[in-house]
Amino acid sequence: MDIMENNFQSAPSYLNEPDYRNKQLLVDPLFRKKIFKRMTFLYGEYTAKQFYPEMERIIRVHYSYKSDSLIEKEIQERNSDIFSEKDVILITYGDLLKGKDQSPLSTLAKFCDIYLEGAINTIHILPFYPYSSDRGFSIKDFETVDPNLGCWEDIHRIGNKYKLKFDGVINHISSKSKWFQEFLNGNPRFQDFVISYDSPDDISEEEKKMIFRPRTSDILSKVYTINGEKYVWTTFSEDQIDLNYKNPEVLIKVIEILLMYVRHGAKIIRLDAVTYIWAETGTRCVHLDQTHEIVKLFRDVLDFAAPGTLIITETNVPHEENISYFGNGEDEAHMVYNFALPPLVLHTMYTMDSTALSKWASTLDTCSNNTTYFNFLDSHDGIGLMAVKDILSPNDIDLILDNVRQHGGYISYKTGENEKEIPYEMNITWFSAINNTNNPENNDIAYQVKKFVASRSIALVLQGIPGIYLHSLIGTVNDIDAVVSSKANRDINRTIIDEQEISYALGDGLSKISRINREYGRIIDIRTKSRAFHPNSKQKVVFKSESLFSVIRFTETKDNIIFTIVNISNETVHTLLTNNELEEISKNWIDLISGMPYSCDDAGLHLVLQPYDILWLSPEKL
Numbered sequence: 001m002d003i004m005e006n007n008f009q010s011a012p013s014y015l016n017e018p019d020y021r022n023k024q025l026l027v028d029p030l031f032r033k034k035i036f037k038r039m040t041f042l043y044g045e046y047t048a049k050q051f052y053p054e055m056e057r058i059i060r061v062h063y064s065y066k067s068d069s070l071i072e073k074e075i076q077e078r079n080s081d082i083f084s085e086k087d088v089i090l091i092t093y094g095d096l097l098k099g100k101d102q103s104p105l106s107t108l109a110k111f112c113d114i115y116l117e118g119a120i121n122t123i124h125i126l127p128f129y130p131y132s133s134d135r136g137f138s139i140k141d142f143e144t145v146d147p148n149l150g151c152w153e154d155i156h157r158i159g160n161k162y163k164l165k166f167d168g169v170i171n172h173i174s175s176k177s178k179w180f181q182e183f184l185n186g187n188p189r190f191q192d193f194v195i196s197y198d199s200p201d202d203i204s205e206e207e208k209k210m211i212f213r214p215r216t217s218d219i220l221s222k223v224y225t226i227n228g229e230k231y232v233w234t235t236f237s238e239d240q241i242d243l244n245y246k247n248p249e250v251l252i253k254v255i256e257i258l259l260m261y262v263r264h265g266a267k268i269i270r271l272d273a274v275t276y277i278w279a280e281t282g283t284r285c286v287h288l289d290q291t292h293e294i295v296k297l298f299r300d301v302l303d304f305a306a307p308g309t310l311i312i313t314e315t316n317v318p319h320e321e322n323i324s325y326f327g328n329g330e331d332e333a334h335m336v337y338n339f340a341l342p343p344l345v346l347h348t349m350y351t352m353d354s355t356a357l358s359k360w361a362s363t364l365d366t367c368s369n370n371t372t373y374f375n376f377l378d379s380h381d382g383i384g385l386m387a388v389k390d391i392l393s394p395n396d397i398d399l400i401l402d403n404v405r406q407h408g409g410y411i412s413y414k415t416g417e418n419e420k421e422i423p424y425e426m427n428i429t430w431f432s433a434i435n436n437t438n439n440p441e442n443n444d445i446a447y448q449v450k451k452f453v454a455s456r457s458i459a460l461v462l463q464g465i466p467g468i469y470l471h472s473l474i475g476t477v478n479d480i481d482a483v484v485s486s487k488a489n490r491d492i493n494r495t496i497i498d499e500q501e502i503s504y505a506l507g508d509g510l511s512k513i514s515r516i517n518r519e520y521g522r523i524i525d526i527r528t529k530s531r532a533f534h535p536n537s538k539q540k541v542v543f544k545s546e547s548l549f550s551v552i553r554f555t556e557t558k559d560n561i562i563f564t565i566v567n568i569s570n571e572t573v574h575t576l577l578t579n580n581e582l583e584e585i586s587k588n589w590i591d592l593i594s595g596m597p598y599s600c601d602d603a604g605l606h607l608v609l610q611p612y613d614i615l616w617l618s619p620e621k622l
Helices: 029-043 045-064 068-077 104-116 152-159 178-184 205-210 248-263 289-305 319-326 341-351 355-361 394-406 430-434 445-461 470-474 480-486 489-493 499-506 512-528
Strands: 089-092 122-125 131-133 163-168 172-174 220-225 228-233 240-242 266-271 310-313 335-337 372-376 410-415 421-427 465-469 538-541 548-554 561-567 573-578 588-591 597-599 604-609 614-619
Touching: 029 045, 029 248, 029 289, 045 248, 045 289, 089 104, 089 470, 104 122, 104 152, 104 499, 122 152, 122 266, 131 172, 152 163, 163 248, 172 178, 178 220, 228 240, 248 266, 248 289, 266 289, 289 310, 289 319, 319 335, 341 355, 341 372, 341 394, 341 430, 341 445, 355 538, 355 548, 372 445, 394 410, 394 421, 410 489, 421 489, 430 445, 430 470, 445 465, 445 512, 445 548, 445 561, 445 614, 465 470, 465 512, 470 512, 480 489, 499 512, 512 614, 561 573, 561 604, 597 604, 604 614
Parallel strands: 089 122, 089 465, 122 163, 163 266, 266 310, 310 335, 335 372, 372 465
Antiparallel strands: 172 240, 220 228, 410 421, 538 548, 548 561, 561 614, 573 604, 588 597, 588 614
16 A cells, blocks of 8 residues: 555654743633633532642643744644544554564554555554553553553654554553552552442442443452452453542543653544543443543643644444534544444445445534544454444344354443343454355455455545554454454454565465555545545435445535445446436546546436445546
8 A cells, every 4th residue: 555655744743851941831811710610510619729730730841841843833733624634544553563573563663664654644553551451451551661562762753654543541540550559558649549449239239230331240349458358440340440530630640641642642542431431329320421521621631732632532332422522513522433333334234235324324413623533444342333222223233243153253242231241342353244254155355355345445435534453454354263262252353463474465466465455555545635535524425226335525615526336235236326416517527446437428427336346436627
């Protein structure tokens, strides 16, 4: 995909140490009032007065790290467009690629420079901090790079060429972290850093049943401290101890860490599992008003102290609840994960019927020009189901689950109402989800790649910013051995890849990896060159038939328009784009992917799409 020049220029760097000589930040009174109001909502006026000065102090310290050129650049760009059609995000672990004689992060940088420059402009390096479990999401130290991956200098080198997306894993900490060890040791300062009880009966069974659970494990885990047995709140696992945001010191410390991430190059901060950060017994403990208020406070601080830094919320919940994190379009997340998209695309490909996807896509609204969707199909986690609970019927969901099982995938469960286990996510690689590689009759690589790319194209045409997991750039199949070895379903999609093997395969024009690189890379390249695909350009879903998914993307002035059509079936489809649908913009159109010209007759544009064909039609320039 080394097919165009990378246009991203690194921002002027932060200083290595604070400079207080002539660089004192004058805090805007309106900002001070806004933050104080939010802290008062969370903690009451008395406590807000106690802790606001510390909040302001860490913001002023952050400012003192800025170079003069960075301050000037922020002033110039304060009202500039925060999104671009060139925005394509690569999702990867820091050590997903294995190279020789260099750190994993250096191997990643080399791979991106050789094969992905121009195709992507942003890299989401999944948690690269020291951890104890959950493949990086049980963090022992928020402030250092795992030495097994590299060091901060490696991160900075990648950030000099690409925008960086960091994880803010701020809902919980590792049981091996210093903060939790200080809790166990009885350090008074850390006793309220986590949510603890003297007895598991301090929360009634009725209260426990009310709590929305993403896992089947107990909400309270027993630990042994210097002061005896305690029971700590653990949303995800015994090794992941929830932080207690009712303690304002926790909030302030987390903001200090997020600002540190900005200084290390973070342009986008992903708020992991932010749904659960405020726990309140007697409620479902998700999407509480306090949770939204904290996200808004993060937004306020970053807008003021680090303008241009974007927040994305990771909330794997029903779609309407998910998009609530847009707030009013100006005060909360800049982006939300479009969790409904992956299962809807699988449903579309399995049924060869685009009706449900088309109906849902036609309702998408990004609230404002400062918000957009993160359109991903797969990631380091499984393919979640919660977002389509109110979109697809139970029978539709069962159909997806049956297909995933047939394709060699696994199903993970969570505790639902009445302690019943219900499907939570599907664990499978995207290539295996689309192509049943268990079936020996399904071994035509060219056909598999065409079908795979057809499914991936859907995430590229919708409003938003596309995200691509590294394994989908090479069409990885299910790693069953990893699941058997680790007993962790998610490891099916986390295989470590030999960088030299990829390089060799890319040199073979007939290999699966090489085919994906060419065909997928071509449409990514086209996307990044057209303003019609700007995340906030307009979108209109046109339903032509069950076998086709069609979206028109166009700029406000309609000086740039692309009619996208993908055949999501294994049958040849004949269709007509009427002159009315084409708004009589032009009689002559060209497919940007193949370069083939098309001309309208009196009825319109007659098209024939072979199985899994993709057409991106643009009016021919006169």
